Amino acid sequence: MSLDDTRNIIIKVADRLFSRFGFHKTSMDEIAKIARKAKGSLYYHFASKEELFKEVVSKEINKLKHTLSNIIEDPDLDASEKIKKYLVDRMVVLNDSANYHETLRADFFEHFDFIDSLRTDLDNWEKENLKKIILQGIENGEFAPVKEMDVLLDMFIMVLKGLEIPFFLQEKYDKYSPYFEGLMGILIKGLAP
Amino acid sequence: MSLDDTRNIIIKVADRLFSRFGFHKTSMDEIAKIARKAKGSLYYHFASKEELFKEVVSKEINKLKHTLSNIIEDPDLDASEKIKKYLVDRMVVLNDSANYHETLRADFFEHFDFIDSLRTDLDNWEKENLKKIILQGIENGEFAPVKEMDVLLDMFIMVLKGLEIPFFLQEKYDKYSPYFEGLMGILIKGLAP
DNA sequence: AACTGACTAAAAAACATTAACAGTCAAAAA
């Protein structure tokens, strides 16, 4: 059994248990038992429970980034199509990211600030990549030039994060997802010249 | 000292103390002391601590509704101007509504569901009134007809509520308020034909 | 190097006790 196998088994089991019970209600003993490893083995591969959880959330985030990067790099899409697909697929992927949902509560609970850097990194990544799309649109004449684009993007990311709470924590995504594209369409139209 | 005077004194003191210490950390004994009334007098006028807090939050909400109603009924504004002013002034008024800010946490804490009806009522009121503006815009040809307007408005209200968390709980409003109008402008432009 | 299982200090949970609190109500005051 190679190094990677044990590590991946731990991650896989942790993903399952954290998804189901949340960070605080999942113990390292449980993860070890179900992974059929000694608890010390978990600590050989991960510095702490927090690092393990971050690894699990990072995998979800990387999956999201991968999906969105494909959209951004697709040469067949113009900027409007890209941003629409970005926004829609973003919610689709995040809807299935149970551990990510837990991070949405971070602002309201103590002992969860170790997650802040992950969330900040994702915000920065998103800002950067949305900006790419918008700049592409401006260059191609699809979008009007935008003043103060950086702050507007900050706020727009707040909007997206704010929507995640009713969608994923209050389970409203299923009800509203068929119409989300329509709302984003209005916004994208507002970007046009 | 008339009936209304005592009641108003209680409300005024409660507003101050709840604003400063929050609902859970303000006791009825304290409110009574500072209002120079017996605690039993508070219960003569208000059925419970919860009802007193709701009264205080309602006053903030009524102030908001009053401000926004003036905008909606202003005959000198077209629909675009109305909705822009609505959205901007909405945040201005809510920024000063400390007790309302506390209700934003309701979804994350127990023992606060007595506030739900207030929040639902405000959502419904907002939906109704935003719809009025949009319908006015559609009638006058300022806005394109909107499909599924009701669900889109639901989501838009989620967007506004979602923005309240960084703005008012994370104290980002001062930083971003100068640019909020710009973001709303893009959205309003997207409503145009 | 990777893994184990016994161990331990710290944190969390459970339990017990005390203090604070929301709410009550008969009596007093207006």
Place this chain on the structure above:
DNA sequence: TTTTTGACTGTTAATGTTTTTTAGTCAGTT
């Protein structure tokens, strides 16, 4: 009759103590 009071009480919250669980450690084994 209405409004207000202040003493009272059951419930809840806070505090303190004890027990259990947990994250993390590490010498020994593979």
